[in-house]
């Protein structure tokens with residue numbers, strides 16, 4: 001077993017993301033939806049909505065359903081848990097969740 | 113078995129429906145219908161004046177005759193019966209054989225035998241043809257008189273009033289609705305009717321109708337007085353159509369009507385009679401509910417269920433006139449020996465209520481309600497189910513004093529067998545079963561049980577039963593918006609307005625919990641916009657907007673957006689058209705003309721949107737709000753400016769209205785139409801707000817819909833000046849914005865509105881809630897604070913920078929791929945895409961979607 005180090009990509013400044021919205025960033029060529037929930041909480045999941053194949057999840061509305069912090073796909077309104085990418089309505093349509101951290105007012109994303 | 117049904121009216125058709133459900137093998141059913149069209153809803157005939165068409169009123173489900181194999185002959189009157197040979201002959205000479213014959217011939221209006229009663233422009237009120245004639249005559253008349261002050265006469269008077277005529281009612285008896293109401297109630301009713309602008313003349317016995325001096329007719333009364341009017345409508349009661357029975361020696365009742373036994377059989381065992389033409393125990397019934405019950409009994413009996421029996425019917429009634437509540441239950445006049453009555457009268461508010469109880473005071477046997485009939489449902493149930501009265505029954509009709517709840521019925525007290533809807537014989541148990549089956553709104557209940565779908569009088573009670581059953585099942589009776597707000601949309605609207613709340617965070621902090629979601633955020637965004645009309649992409653509002661509102665475009669299945677510039681009234685200059693074409697060409701957009709008379713440009717990526725709009729704005733265009741739950745378009749025909757038939761300038765009005773209401777955020781999208789004449793080329797009656805030019809101004813129709821569930825708009829007011837029109841639309845729209853549920857179009861809102869069109873008219877025309885000035889002021893605020901959202905967006909750098917595919921790259925989104933078709937682009941299908949990481953998933957969509 002080999003442990004691969006995470007590859008961190010700086011995607012934008014914290015202030016580039018309006019609280020409670022998302023943006024789409026390219027990380028190693030992959031479109032990733034990066035969300036800012038409230039002022040300080042950040043999440044990243046795949047941007048492509050498996051149900052439609054369109055690269056749109058960053059444009060969904062964020063909120064919570066019960067315990068899950070979610071984004072609703074802007075196309076078919078199915079909800080994705082931001083912490084693990086699971087699609088609540090249809091788990092077979094889940095997406096990958098990625099790592100995010102903030103450093104010096106910048107947002108960094110790593111795939112995986 | 114050959115079955116012939118004579119008469120395809122309300123009851124005849126109910127019989128066919130019942131027969132169909134019983135699934136009788138080898139039944140060969142022929143229906144003779146004298147009228148030129150299949151059965152329609154006579155109970156709601158007056159709505160024909162409000163814009164309902166003959167098709168809207170039809171009672172026959174599409175495909176009914178095809179499905180059942182029953183054969184229907186229109187304009188076919190049965191003229192003779194040969195009981196020995198068992199045949200029926202039609203007026204055209206066709207001879208049909210039967211094994212069983214069902215007479216459902218209804219009634220004819222009674223026309224008093226006075227000389228001159230057959231003059232031109234004298235009418236009765238029974239069929240669609242009668243109403244067509246009245247409409248035509250009304251247009252060339254100044255005044256009208258209705259002969260007869262009963263239930264139907266008053267309804268007819270209201271219709272004449274709505275046609276804009278000076279209206280009179282002439283009644284033989286000393287009071288209106290003499291059958292249902294007592295003297296005191298009659299007095300209150302009279303002043304209510306007079307307040308509608310109808311002049312009432314009681315104690316008048318017409319002896320002659322002659323030429324008038326100032327109007328077409330003069331009615332001369334027994335006391336020597338007279339009254340002149342241009343048209344006359346007789347509504348002086350009905351007579352059963354028993355002529356076939358009389359001709360062919362079937363027994364008739366003492367006061368007319370074809371005599372029937374408990375199984376609705378006539379004196380000939382193979383002939384049944386049902387509905388208004390039948391006399392049971394010498395009694396005829398001029399209401400639809402007893403007729404429907406007879407139809408059920410006859411169908412069952414004919415199918416071999418020998419125990420099916422008719423047991424008489426309740427003649428309680430409620431008048432369905434706007435602003436005038438009148439109801440009568442059971443022994444309203446208190447004729448039962450030893451009975452007691454309790455009365456309450458309020459001369460200021462013009463309310464009169466009376467209940468009649470049994471001698472021992474334990475049971476309710478009758479009631480009269482005038483001016484306010486809120487207790488009708490409760491009292492009716494108490495009377496019908498023999499429910500024990502409270503110790504002080506007077507409190508049932510006294511107004512509730514502060515804090516004290518009125519002794520309600522508590523629908524829980526009703527047995528499951530209690531009949532809630534008498535028109536369609538729907539019991540409490542059936543409503544509860546429908547709730548269990550998932551019907552949780554009045555609209556759904558109506559659709560699946562028909563409860564409340566005929567006269568509508570029981571709707572409040574149906575609602576009560578529905579809510580009680582939902583509560584009992586632990587179903588959310590609440591209309592809570594979502595888990596974050598324990599409030600309905602209407603309540604939230606109120607909280608926002610009264611609390612002067614300007615942001616979602618504040619709303620959530622004061623009235624909600626959690627983070628919010630994709631239900632409550634757009635709802636709050638819409639409410640905030642309706643109330644305060646701030647720029648929707650302001651920092652503290654942007655995160656609430658659905659993707660469409662956030663990018664001010666309509667998201668398409670591939671994640672690209674479409675662009676729709678406003679073309680008010682569908683009007684566009686050649687230069688404008690060229691500019692739109694040039695933008696489309698430059699950005700390679702797919703171009704299509706919409707149903708709303710404007711042009712939709714598809715296939716723009718988010719980062720292209722500001723550039724596209726910059727160019728459109730420079731060419732003089734504004735946002736078309738095609739992305740918003742807001743006013744879309746005002747469709748119009750060219751109107752009197754060009755059209756040789758045009759009566760009004762429909763384009764001019766459409767442009768003005770579109771510019772007035774553009775940008776108004778609402779619970780759902782809103783569409784208008786303006787037609788320049790009754791040819792209705794703009795299809796205005798299929799719109800939320802429809803306007804049709806008349807030679808006296810504009811007619812305003814509301815709550816129509818095309819699309820998934822077409823609904824004809826209803827006439828709200830006629831012959832309006834432009835100022836009056838705008839005022840009413842202001843009120844109507846703001847009342848809708850205030851009270852509708854999220855994503856409820858005006859048509860569904862209207863269908864679920866308790867009190868229906870009459871209530872809506874009351875609020876909008878008569879200002880019954882005292883809200884009109886406020887609604888108008890709110891609309892004016894929205895109009896005055898309009899801005900083109902795209903103009904603000906492209907000129908505000910912080911907002912403009914949100915329009916990008918990637919926050920860290922200028923690349924284009926490679927998931928958006930087009931191919932060419934018919935000379936334009938379209939999104940590539942998965943099998944046409946070059947391999948991208950998403951191809952596999954997209955292919956899956958194609959198979960699962």
Ligand SMILES: Cc1cc2nc3c(=O)[nH]c(=O)nc-3n(C[C@H](O)[C@H](O)[C@H](O)COP(=O)(O)OP(=O)(O)OC[C@H]3O[C@@H](n4cnc5c(N)ncnc54)[C@H](O)[C@@H]3O)c2cc1C
Nearest residue numbers: 119121122123124146154155189190217218387388399400
């Ligand atoms: C304006 C108006 C409002 C009303 N409001 C209410 C209300 O609020 N509540 C209520 O309960 N009731 C109301 N009624 C009464 C209700 O409409 C009638 O009770 C109901 O229509 C009776 O149904 P029916 O089938 O017996 O008669 P109809 O509906 O009159 O049908 C009889 C049909 O038989 C046809 N016919 C007759 N003779 C022949 C023949 N020889 N051959 C072929 N066809 C023939 C007639 O042309 C007619 O089409 C209202 C009626 C009117 C006119």
